[in-house]
Amino acid sequence: MTEPGSAYRKQLEAALAFMNEGDDFLVVSHVQPDGDAISSTVVVGWLLGKLGKRYVLLNESDLPSRLRFLTLADTIQHFDEQAPPFEFTRVISIDCADYKRIGTVSSSFPPGTKLLNIDHHPTNDSFGSVNVIRSDAAATVEILYDLIEHAGIALDRDAATAIYTGLMTDTGGFRYANTTPHVMSIAAELLKLGVKGNDLADHLLEKMTRPQLMLLQRGLSRLSFSEDGKIGWLYITPADLEETGADPEDLEGLVNYARNIDGTEVGMLFKGTQDGQTKVSLRSAGRIDVAAVAQSFGGGGHVRAAGCRLELGLPEAMPKVVDAVRRVLV
Helix, strand or coil: CCCCCHHHHHHHHHHHHHHHHCCCEEEEECCCCCHHHHHHHHHHHHHHHHCCCCEEEEECCCCCHHHCCCCCHHHCEECCCCCCCCCCCEEEEECCCCHHHHHHHHHHCCCCCEEEEEECCCCCCCCCCEEEECCCCCCHHHHHHHHHHHHCCCCCHHHHHHHHHHHHHHCCCCCCCCCCHHHHHHHHHHHHCCCCHHHHHHHHHHCCCHHHHHHHHHHHHCCEECCCCCEEEEEECHHHHHHHCCCHHHHCCCCHHHHCCCCCCEEEEEEECCCCCEEEEEEECCCCCHHHHHHHCCCEECCCEEEEEECCCHHHHHHHHHHHHHHHHC
């Protein structure tokens, strides 16, 4: 890898010190975890194991079924079903753009909890006791790769597969603008370790379940555009998930159908929740900073990919967010 700058190197050293000085770690990531979140979780578990530490992997949400193949993924506990066995005073937060993204898991943190915050979102406000934030990293696993290399620990194929999975999913199969030379050099090293890149791409990017296809049909039937065609959006209701038999994870990637239309600057997916609220995923073609839009509604993310949650139903939330994007486009 390229030798990290002094500030970043100090962050990596502080993270390793945090891991080496304590024991009995709780490792958490954001709610509704994606490929990078789950991959990062298991990589941190793997690293803690190499350091001889005890740990528990935990998430508020269910593990996406398509990621169950990752080593250690089956040990990630579901918070609603299995609360932590005791109060952890050392927590490692992975891929959380802000503290709220940890979800209800944070209710189990006792006062005085020491927290290591490792993340790549530019909207991260350094909420940890120790922070490793690199907003130019394509994925949190890229930071973890640097951390492992900085620690002088050799990767095995299982850990390499998890890192490759996080990189591939957060770069859209190495197609997005965050696919840097450093990302490609890491991917090359992981392939040398025996990672089956073609199999991972087929499983994670190409395959589709029937319920997912039915959900896609419903979403595309509702695809709408602004008058000038620069904004596109679609929506999914709780009834859609129930009637198609789809899982929340089947929504991943649906927003891209709105963004990928020629001439569209911003694509959005509105997801109604059972409690009457609305989750919004925003994607930008590059000219508009959708993270700023998401932040105006209490969310966050990246310039090209962001999200937020509104305490409004779909009929009220959709025009509100569309108007906010329209104002930015003017």
